[in-house]
Amino acid sequence: MPTQANYAALDGLHTFPRLLFNHARTRPNAPAMREKYLGIWQTWSWSEVAERVRALACGLSELGFKRGDNLAIIGDNRPHLYMMMTAAQCLGGVPVPLYQDAVAAEMLFVLQDASIRFAIVEDQEQVDKLLEIREQLPALEHIVYDDPRGMRHYNQTFLHDIHALMEMGRIHDRNHPDFLNGEVEKGHYDDTSVMLYTSGTTGKPKGVCQTHTAFIAAAQGGVQVDRMGADGDILSYLPMAWVGDHLFSYAQALVAGFTINCPESGDTVMSDLREIGPTYYFAPPRVFESLLTSVMIRMEDAGKLKYRMFHHFMEVAKRCGADILDGKSVAFGERMQYALGNLLVYGPLRNVLGMSRIKVAYTAGAAIGPDLFKFYRSIGINLKQFYGQTETCAYVCMQPDSQIKFDSVGQPAPGVDIKIADNGEVLVKGPMLLKEYYKRPDATAESINGDGYFLTGDAGFLDEDGHLKIIDRAKDVGKLSNGAMFAPNYIENKLKFFQYVKEAVCFGANREQVCAFINIDMGAVGNWAERRGIAYAGYTDLACKIEVLELLRECIEQVNADLVHDTMMADSQVHRFLILHKELDPDDDELTRTRKVRRNFVAEKYKVLIDALYEGKTNQFIETEVKFEDGRRGKVSADLKIVDAKTFPIAKKAA
Amino acid sequence: MSKKIGDVILDLQNISLRFGGVKALTDISFDVREHEIRSIIGPNGAGKSSMLNVINGVYHPQDGKIFWHGQERRKMEPHMAAQQNIARTFQNIALFKGMSVLDNIMTGRITKMKSNFIEHALWFGRAKNEELEHRRKVEEVIDFLEIQHIRKTPVGRLPYGLQKRVELGRALAAEPSMLLLDEPMAGMNVEEKQDMCRFILDVNDQFGTTIVLIEHDMGVVMDISDRVVVLDYGKKIGDGLPDDVKNNEDVIRAYLGAGH
Numbered sequence: 030m031p032t033q034a035n036y037a038a039l040d041g042l043h044t045f046p047r048l049l050f051n052h053a054r055t056r057p058n059a060p061a062m063r064e065k066y067l068g069i070w071q072t073w074s075w076s077e078v079a080e081r082v083r084a085l086a087c088g089l090s091e092l093g094f095k096r097g098d099n100l101a102i103i104g105d106n107r108p109h110l111y112m113m114m115t116a117a118q119c120l121g122g123v124p125v126p127l128y129q130d131a132v133a134a135e136m137l138f139v140l141q142d143a144s145i146r147f148a149i150v151e152d153q154e155q156v157d158k159l160l161e162i163r164e165q166l167p168a169l170e171h172i173v174y175d176d177p178r179g180m181r182h183y184n185q186t187f188l189h190d191i192h193a194l195m196e197m198g199r200i201h202d203r204n205h206p207d208f209l210n211g212e213v214e215k216g217h218y219d220d221t222s223v224m225l226y227t228s229g230t231t232g233k234p235k236g237v238c239q240t241h242t243a244f245i246a247a248a249q250g251g252v253q254v255d256r257m258g259a260d261g262d263i264l265s266y267l268p269m270a271w272v273g274d275h276l277f278s279y280a281q282a283l284v285a286g287f288t289i290n291c292p293e294s295g296d297t298v299m300s301d302l303r304e305i306g307p308t309y310y311f312a313p314p315r316v317f318e319s320l321l322t323s324v325m326i327r328m329e330d331a332g333k334l335k336y337r338m339f340h341h342f343m344e345v346a347k348r349c350g351a352d353i354l355d356g357k358s359v360a361f362g363e364r365m366q367y368a369l370g371n372l373l374v375y376g377p378l379r380n381v382l383g384m385s386r387i388k389v390a391y392t393a394g395a396a397i398g399p400d401l402f403k404f405y406r407s408i409g410i411n412l413k414q415f416y417g418q419t420e421t422c423a424y425v426c427m428q429p430d431s432q433i434k435f436d437s438v439g440q441p442a443p444g445v446d447i448k449i450a451d452n453g454e455v456l457v458k459g460p461m462l463l464k465e466y467y468k469r470p471d472a473t474a475e476s477i478n479g480d481g482y483f484l485t486g487d488a489g490f491l492d493e494d495g496h497l498k499i500i501d502r503a504k505d506v507g508k509l510s511n512g513a514m515f516a517p518n519y520i521e522n523k524l525k526f527f528q529y530v531k532e533a534v535c536f537g538a539n540r541e542q543v544c545a546f547i548n549i550d551m552g553a554v555g556n557w558a559e560r561r562g563i564a565y566a567g568y569t570d571l572a573c574k575i576e577v578l579e580l581l582r583e584c585i586e587q588v589n590a591d592l593v594h595d596t597m598m599a600d601s602q603v604h605r606f607l608i609l610h611k612e613l614d615p616d617d618d619e620l621t622r623t624r625k626v627r628r629n630f631v632a633e634k635y636k637v638l639i640d641a642l643y644e645g646k647t648n649q650f651i652e653t654e655v656k657f658e659d660g661r662r663g664k665v666s667a668d669l670k671i672v673d674a675k676t677f678p679i680a681k682k683a684a
Numbered sequence: 685m686s687k688k689i690g691d692v693i694l695d696l697q698n699i700s701l702r703f704g705g706v707k708a709l710t711d712i713s714f715d716v717r718e719h720e721i722r723s724i725i726g727p728n729g730a731g732k733s734s735m736l737n738v739i740n741g742v743y744h745p746q747d748g749k750i751f752w753h754g755q756e757r758r759k760m761e762p763h764m765a766a767q768q769n770i771a772r773t774f775q776n777i778a779l780f781k782g783m784s785v786l787d788n789i790m791t792g793r794i795t796k797m798k799s800n801f802i803e804h805a806l807w808f809g810r811a812k813n814e815e816l817e818h819r820r821k822v823e824e825v826i827d828f829l830e831i832q833h834i835r836k837t838p839v840g841r842l843p844y845g846l847q848k849r850v851e852l853g854r855a856l857a858a859e860p861s862m863l864l865l866d867e868p869m870a871g872m873n874v875e876e877k878q879d880m881c882r883f884i885l886d887v888n889d890q891f892g893t894t895i896v897l898i899e900h901d902m903g904v905v906m907d908i909s910d911r912v913v914v915l916d917y918g919k920k921i922g923d924g925l926p927d928d929v930k931n932n933e934d935v936i937r938a939y940l941g942a943g944h
Binding site: 067068069178179181182293294296297300659 | 824826828830832835878886889
């Protein structure tokens with residue numbers, strides 16, 4: 030819980046609106062936000078942002094938005110949506126960002142649970158979604174939209190163009206110049222600043238209420254560890270509803286005062302990344318993975334000279350790159366080689382990735398494959414991991430510079446206290462803990478123990494240097510029938526490091542052996558197939574090719590060879606596998622919106638396949654219904670072949 | 685959705701077009717009103733594209749009169765059509781495959797450019813400011829058609845559906861008052877067709893552009909057209925609202941083949 034001491038240290042800047050107006054006062058012309066509009070980057074300075082936030086807040090108030098109201102925010106990362114967050118906070122309201130790619134029915138629960146009266150949405154698409162479920166949302170009174178395109182024929186009086194709202198607000202502000210300052214003054218450090226819904230890997234989503242001080246404390250800790258200055262740039266492209274984006278693009282940006290950059294659209298992120306060249310970058314492992322995959326695919330197509338140069342210098346980087354970045358001592362010869370490689374390969378590669386200016390890059394959200402992690406560090410990108418969850422403002426552990434261990438998530442962040450429970454679960458305490466779950470005192474009580482520690486639900490341990498290692502979700506860690514530990518995530522992560530594997534789901538709890546479902550990576554395997562002249566007609570067809578199964582079998586056998594050396598996991602070698610006929614998709618509820626596998630759901634949905642794996646069948650027919658983005662349904666069917674993979678005998682453990 | 689359909693802006697009277705002994709069009713009359721979506725349908729070889737080429741000035745009918753905004757049009761060449769704010773897309777994509785999407789759409793602005801060849805080549809005088817202004821217009825089109833992510837991609841590398849969209853973009857860049865679309869949805873999958881329909885409706889709605897559309901997909905035509913002309917063997921066999929045309933016996937016969 031936030032303490033009086035934290036509050037005092039904040040020197041009057043204990044809410045986000047205060048932070049914003051402080052930036053606008055002290056450095057009015059520094060860039061606060063950028064957005065690409067009609068192909069050109071447009072910049073808003075802090076004073077301009079503050080002016081708009083004022084106008085928006087006054088406009089909202091004119092519409093009847095009051096202290097304690099919740100404001101739904103639905104859309105891609107747009108400056109106006111970020112401004113709207115602060116505007117709601119100015120009035121003592123609580124912004125509730127939602128995942129913008131969710132279909133209307135999925136949004137319904139959150140909108141009802143948070144008793145939403147006001148919503149700000151990005152465009153017509155989102156307006157249509159809300160109109161679709163409006164009948165079930167009697168509380169919803171006003172919808173404000175940012176992009177007027179396609180809205181000309183919507184004449185409902187509860188729809189408002191954001192510019193009209195700002196105009197209204199400006200008039201209100203002129204007539205009542207003291208109103209907004211008064212409202213901001215009333216803001217208390219212990220007010221809920223934002224409500225982020227958990228993705229609901231288990232059960233219904235829960236609204237996590239975080240206070241101003243909690244997020245400010247988390248942001249300050251991060252800024253302090255990484256020495257973030259006001260001159261940084263971050264690309265804000267991850268869903269606004271995700272705690273990571275809220276911490277980096279909102280809380281830290283307001284605390285440190287750096288610039289957030291909103292990409293033109295979801296499809297242009299890569300080119301926008303290159304144009305902006307952020308100093309601070311944040312992506313889930315999946316993004317780093319697909320970046321690496323695309324580099325590797327293109328290197329396959331490169332000329333002989335380039336190909337050999339690339340691989341030669343990648344070997345050099347593998348040997349010494351990470352040590353050089355960590356400031357450890359490296360032989361002079363190696364250092365020279367690395368410098369040459371930097372000139373010829375790493376530098377240009379960083380530039381292509383848009384990471385030339387990066388000071389710190391972070392990944393979190395899921396465990397990252399060590400080889401993947403090493404790759405980025407070895408080419409000179411300071412990629413680090415952190416660990417946290419929505420309930421802890423994504424702020425529990427961070428890897429401090431020069432103390433990077435590939436398989437740990439780092440040391441407890443400043444102000445955070447960590448304990449490992451008897452069952453291996455990680456317990457956390459600090460100023461960044463949630464205030465409560467919205468309207469769920471039962472869940473709040475369950476998640477925080479008597480000593481004030483939050484139960485993370487992750488299994489892990491602290492190593493001799495005090496670095497936290499996360500093994501898996503505590504509830505996913507099971508035992509094979511011979512009693513050996515089975516941590517599915519651990520194996521899946523090993524599989525997913527192969528560029529050909531996009532997603533893997535392992536089964537084995539209470540069974541004799543481990544079996545796996547694989548999703549192939551369409552880009553990498555497609556390219557591989559084309560190169561070999563293998564014709565295919567889409568994902569399902571490609572997934573059923575004998576050659577592809579062989580390719581995947583090799584990957585799995587490599588993992589098995591690797592696992593056999595792991596004392597704890599040697600029994601978890603994958604014996605049999607199949608390639609799923611469709612990609613796991615959040616639209617079909619198989620993944621969460623943050624793209625984590627819903628393990629139990631998948632197990633239930635594809636029960637016939639699991640049975641086939643364990644019954645020793647060589648193939649199994651399956652038909653599955655799929656939902657398309659626009660809500661239509663279709664069917665995918667295939668006769669899946671089941672393949673045995675070679676496993677390795679476990680060396681006798683020393684007595 | 686209610687929109688204002690204006691006066692007749694293009695009136696074709698008794699048009700006949702022959703290529704030697706082949707009669708492509710025989711005595712066809714119909715009109716196009718401002719702001720409407722006017723479709724021309726018919727089986728293969730019915731003369732639809734010929735009709736469009738007559739409107740556009742590529743073909744010159746032997747008989748008949750054409751009135752454009754009430755004025756009788758004499759002999760006309762395609763570039764004159766462009767100057768009169770008529771833009772078109774083609775049945776077979778006619779883009780510059782090696783050029784980027786941006787440059788391709790920029791070519792749609794050509795009639796609006798005032799600076800001459802030398803100024804352009806030397807990047808001198810009016811050329812610079814003019815390019816900025818045109819680039820802005822082109823960016824608006826890119827934004828409208830949601831193709832930001834392929835702005836710098838050479839057109840030849842794009843899938844067919846997107847190439848069609850780029851072609852529409854080039855036509856839109858000319859800010860036409862009338863847009864002639866020759867089978868914009870041919871060869872597309874359902875999703876691409878839906879997108880294209882939405883863009884056509886948006887163009888019509890947002891910019892008030894009059895649209896003359898040739899299309900095979902009856903579902904699409906009946907859904908988005910204000911009025912429909914039906915051709916068969918170079919003759920007009922139906923004309924009217926989509927519902928009237930749908931129930932017209934001659935049309936049903938031509939499409940289902942009864943009596944042939």
